[in-house]
Amino acid sequence: MRVTKFEHAALRIDKGADVLLIxxxxxxxxxxxxxxxVAVVLTHEHPDHWTPEHLDRILRAAPGTPIFGPAGVAKAAEGYDITVVAPGDTVTAGSFELRFFxxxxxxxxxxxxxxxxxxxLVDGEFYYPGDSYxxxxxxxxGTLAAPLGAPWLKIGEAMDYVLAVKPRRAFGTHxxxxxxxxxxxxxxxxxxATEQNGGEFFALEPNDSLDL
Incomplete structure (x- = not known):
């Protein structure tokens, strides 16, 4: 798999011919x-994580693409076909296995x-928490996309989060x-924080990729 970081919270994961957007x-x-x-995952309803403009553009390019998100996303994105997921759920999208926490x-x-x-959690390897610890x-x-900055984020808590997850690799997002x-x-x-448990941290800019 390969993960590509875009601006802010947007991520793309490529696996063979299949593509996942988050x-x-x-x-x-x-x-x-x-x-x-093969799928879009929206972690929550805030506009810095989804917009109608993005969904419209995506669905024009790839009609019928399933969109997964919690119930709050389904309510906020009224008019879009959102498949509601909750912590503990596991779904398959193309060749990807998606587990939600x-x-x-x-x-x-x-x-x-x-x-x-x-x-x-994508294929048991890559984890992105959204706006959550x-x-x-x-x-x-294996690889953690760790939030770097937000109105809710204190850097000491973000460090503690990375220490708790203990990823082998990490990079900053959000x-x-x-x-x-x-x-x-x-x-x-x-x-x-990543290095305390033997992991490696990568400084990814928008459009940079990391092979998992």
């Missing part, structure tokens, strides 16, 4: 070359609602709210 949202440029697309978004502030959120219990994570200096600093902190 969280194409408002900070992500239009995605092209969607041949082979988590349940809720991290708290931004007590005055704001806490939406549903699912993390997704949910640890996929009982899983040895990073468009950070300055260049802030992104560099947060990457250094997550690199340290």
């Amino acid at each position: 969280d194409p949202g408002s900070f992500t440029s239009p995605l092209d070359d969607l041949s082979g697309l 988590g349940g809720t978004h991290e708290v931004i502030h007590s005055s704001l609602p806490v939406p549903e959120n699912v993390g997704v 949910a640890v996929p219990e009982g899983v040895e994570v 990073d468009m709210t950070l300055s260049v200096a802030g992104k560099t600093m947060h990457r250094q902190r997550l690199q340290w």
